[in-house]
Amino acid sequence: MPRGAARSEAARAAILASVASLVDRVGYDAVTIEGIAAAAGVGKQTIYRWYPSKSAIIAEALVEGRLLGEDFTIPDTGDPVADIAAWLEHVLRFLASRNHSALLSSLIAASVDSPEIGLRISQRLGLGGPTIAERVRQATDAGELASPLSPDQIDQLIVGIIMMRALGRNPYVEGEARQLVGALLDSSTRADSRP
Amino acid sequence: MPRGAARSEAARAAILASVASLVDRVGYDAVTIEGIAAAAGVGKQTIYRWYPSKSAIIAEALVEGRLLGEDFTIPDTGDPVADIAAWLEHVLRFLASRNHSALLSSLIAASVDSPEIGLRISQRLGLGGPTIAERVRQATDAGELASPLSPDQIDQLIVGIIMMRALGRNPYVEGEARQLVGALLDSSTRADSRP
Amino acid sequence: MPRGAARSEAARAAILASVASLVDRVGYDAVTIEGIAAAAGVGKQTIYRWYPSKSAIIAEALVEGRLLGEDFTIPDTGDPVADIAAWLEHVLRFLASRNHSALLSSLIAASVDSPEIGLRISQRLGLGGPTIAERVRQATDAGELASPLSPDQIDQLIVGIIMMRALGRNPYVEGEARQLVGALLDSSTRADSRP
Amino acid sequence: MPRGAARSEAARAAILASVASLVDRVGYDAVTIEGIAAAAGVGKQTIYRWYPSKSAIIAEALVEGRLLGEDFTIPDTGDPVADIAAWLEHVLRFLASRNHSALLSSLIAASVDSPEIGLRISQRLGLGGPTIAERVRQATDAGELASPLSPDQIDQLIVGIIMMRALGRNPYVEGEARQLVGALLDSSTRADSRP
DNA sequence: ACCTAAGCGAGACGGTACGTCGCGTCTTACA
DNA sequence: TGTAAGACGCGACGTACCGTCTCGCTTAGGT
Structure with a gap:
């Protein structure tokens, strides 16, 4: 003791x-x-x-949530595509407000020398609990989704987008999150929308 | 004088x-x-x-090519999907070799404080001449491609993937580039595969 | 209590x-x-x-005698010159052995900021009981000694010599103590040596 | 160069x-x-x-004389005893004024870890050019002085006195320098004063 | 036989100074 | 006038001790 x-x-x-x-x-x-x-x-x-x-x-x-203090948990309404889209929109809107892009950019730079920081950023962005990859995997197993991309690839693509937005300091365009997530996940929609 | x-x-x-x-x-x-x-x-x-x-x-x-000295020009064989896939494979293989991920990570961190560096990295990775976005736009206009994503979004997704790979230091899995590019661009395949 | x-x-x-x-x-x-x-x-x-x-x-x-642990009491054989000479020889030999000069030097430096230490060093060197000054005074009163210097001056000269030896880290030369004490105290010798 | x-x-x-x-x-x-x-x-x-x-x-x-800035050169009037006595008086009076004793004490403490400082103090006190030892030696060779003490011993005794005065912060008593130097050097006086 | 005030080992705390590294500017002598 | 060398004022680094303060434990009177 x-x-x-x-x-x-x-x-x-x-x-x-x-x-x-x-x-x-x-x-x-x-x-x-x-x-x-x-x-x-x-x-x-x-x-x-x-x-x-x-x-x-x-x-x-x-x-401790003293940086990136918002709640970024991925919602769970039963519709995975809508859930992830809502979460991504929340993240992208957050980045577009105040100087949050600059903050996240700083942290990304820091995480280059410190993997620990990279890990904590992920957790903060709601990727700590059920990550995107896991959510996608569940939905795929349940037959709700079909995508040529593996869940991990989808995860990487989405996180990559977030990083690009942080580094590029772009504004948020209305509906963008839905569109991206839709394109990456919702293949049935496109199939169904065909005559 | x-x-x-x-x-x-x-x-x-x-x-x-x-x-x-x-x-x-x-x-x-x-x-x-x-x-x-x-x-x-x-x-x-x-x-x-x-x-x-x-x-x-x-x-x-x-x-001057003293960093990231390889030739990363996007090839032009007439098949945009294959071209971009080949280029992405080249880039990802490069990252997976030696400590090139660490090098690119360093440079990404640097680009946080210096937009100039971000620009030069892009140019070095072959995004200086006809970028992915432009190539995709051409192909879409020519009716060779149809994607729910805009060319700029595709560009960001792919560059995002490269950054994620650099930061994560993952190994390259055979065929990955083709699969990613296919999923993002080759909607005709999926459309054609329907009865 | x-x-x-x-x-x-x-x-x-x-x-x-x-x-x-x-x-x-x-x-x-x-x-x-x-x-x-x-x-x-x-x-x-x-x-x-x-x-x-x-x-x-x-x-x-x-x-407590954990520093300068030797017994430096001035002997009392009835011959003050011989007593003081014997004591001084003991002190100077002590300084010349091991790194005792360095030790005493340290303590002298310490005593600059702390009069208490100066006092304790004196006591340790046998100057606590009947000091040289007192011994000389007794002998002078008894008519055994005659010196143009006051007992206090003789005391200071002898202690000064000890300090100089400590700071200078000189070796001890045989007979030196006797010679110094003789010169400072034993005026009869000089008087006697005259024709 | x-x-x-x-x-x-x-x-x-x-x-x-x-x-x-x-x-x-x-x-x-x-x-x-x-x-x-x-x-x-x-x-x-x-x-x-x-x-x-x-x-x-x-x-x-x-x-550079920025500490102990006075001129402590030993005068040379042809009478070595008077010269050294005058110099010693100057030094002792200097120590008794302002907080010069404290200053010299500091420097003595410093010289314990730095022999260089000890040397420089000596030089500053006029012991840099012809030292007391040398002066005494000259006078002895010229038959002007006779002492049972070697010139180096006399030097050490006098410097020792100065150190004691610095550490003890005693006031200067009129005539003290003359008396000390007389006792150490001027054996002829005493011899002559005898009947 | 308890209580409780002290002493104890350990070590965290707010500080001050250490001696080192790198910054961006400057000065010097050479080519 | 450009250059290699390197001194300059400055600010931050990570470390060592300072003297004070809390911890949880032991020790030994007082009740």
Whole structure:
């Protein structure tokens, strides 16, 4: 059993709050450990005691929902195509608002050196619970969907689109999410719509 | 007419060669101007005289083909689906070899702070001349293709896939490129397969 | 009457032993409270509870004879010149052996910030009981000595010599103590040597 | 021949001026490299580029006379005893004024870890040119002096006295220097004063 | 036989300073 | 005038200790 004083929850919270605020205000690259410490009213050593690097702090802030704080869970109404489309629309609209694209871009850059961050971003975007791949797989098994692409490929295509939008800072065009998801998943619709 | 010594081509070449070698070896983030200068046997001022920032050097190195040096031009055999599939396979195989994924990841991170780099990466990947979007548009206009997705959307999906592969460092699975491109473009196949 | 646990003698002894060993090994300046605590297997608070500063620990270690542990009492054979000479020789030989000069140098440096340490060093060197000054005064009063220097000046000269030797790390030259003390005290010799 | 910019004399002067002012104001121990850099308006690296340690800066400040700035050259009037006595009086009076004892104490403590500083203090105190030892030797050779002590011993005794006075912060008693030097050197006087 | 106030080991905390690295600008001597 | 070399002011890095503070445990009077 560990002896000595326990980790200070106040310090931990202050660090995460400060890092979130700083990333949001000045961008990931311009955030410094010293800046976090100063903003949080905390000694540098307290940061280094618990986090090996700046990206580890970011990763924890992501887990705690202090960055990308919205609820991005994929809905479950029984219609997988509509569910995923709704979720994608939510994500793309989020990116198009405020400077959220810049934030996600920062985080993508960070995740290049820190796989942990990549993982946490995925989880934050609702890919932590039942991912797109799993949802698609279920629907396919139930005969509700048929696609020449594997569930994992569909997953990659959709996440890829999100990244492209983050990096490109494009506006959201009405109906886009539905159209993309429809094209990737809803082959029956197209088949049925034929005379 | 300017007097004095002209810009030293030797210095310029040494800078680009060094930066390419360094990015390849240690990744974009760990490359420093001082490191480039030392490796190139060049004064720091000589670098700052010609390039405003590290990313500008990277951009020029990309243009000169000293990074991502392969030929990624999209072939033109008359069959757009096969052409794009062949090109995508080439790109994905390239990423799967050596530490090219790491290299491209580095460059993606760099492009977050420097749109210029993003542009040059695209050009390097063969998206400089007739892009995928344009090729798809031509084929659609000629009636060879019909897709519910716009050419730009297809372009983004494919580039997104490439980025995902770079960031994820996945191996290349045989036939994958053809399958992806087929699913995204070759709607006639599915239509034709109906009675 | 106080309740609760009493001061731990084991902890106190461990602290003093550790500080003595550390000062001897790395010198006063390089000794840290954390180092002492670690070496003694003691909590930092236990040190701060009993000692206000590093120098207070050193002072107590000196009092306990854990530093400069030899017996430096000035002998008393009835011949003050011989007594003081014998004592000085003992001190100078001690300094010339092992790294005792370094140790005393450390302590002198420490005494600059802490008069307490200076006092304890004096006491340790046998200047605690009847000091040189007092011994000289007695002898002078008894008519055994005559010197143009006051007893206090003689004391300062001799202690000064000891400090110089400590700082200079010189070897001991046979007979030196006798010669110095003789020159400072034994004016009769010089008087007698005259025709 | 070295290329590149030469060492900045302005920076060097600012560093030495700042260190002198700081040592004088807060004492050697409380002087920090960061403090010097800040006071001098200089980057820390500029200090570390030229000085391996705080004590090296002090040593140079001593050489430049920015600490112990008085002229302590031993006069040469032809009467060595009077010369040395005059010099010693000057030194002891200097120590007794302002907080010069504290300053010299600091420097003595510093010299424990840095022989360089010890050397520079000696030189500053006029022991750099013809030292006391040399002066005594000359006088002895010329038959002007006769002492049972060697010139080096006399030197050590006198410097030892100075150190004791610095550490003890005693006031200066009128005539003390003359008396000490007389007792150590002027054996003829005493001999002559005998009946 | 309990209670409870102290001492204890461990170690987290807010700080200050350390010595190093890289930035972007500048100065120097050479070609 | 361009260049290699490199000094400059600056800001951040990650580390070492400071002196204070909490932990959970042990110890030993007082009731």
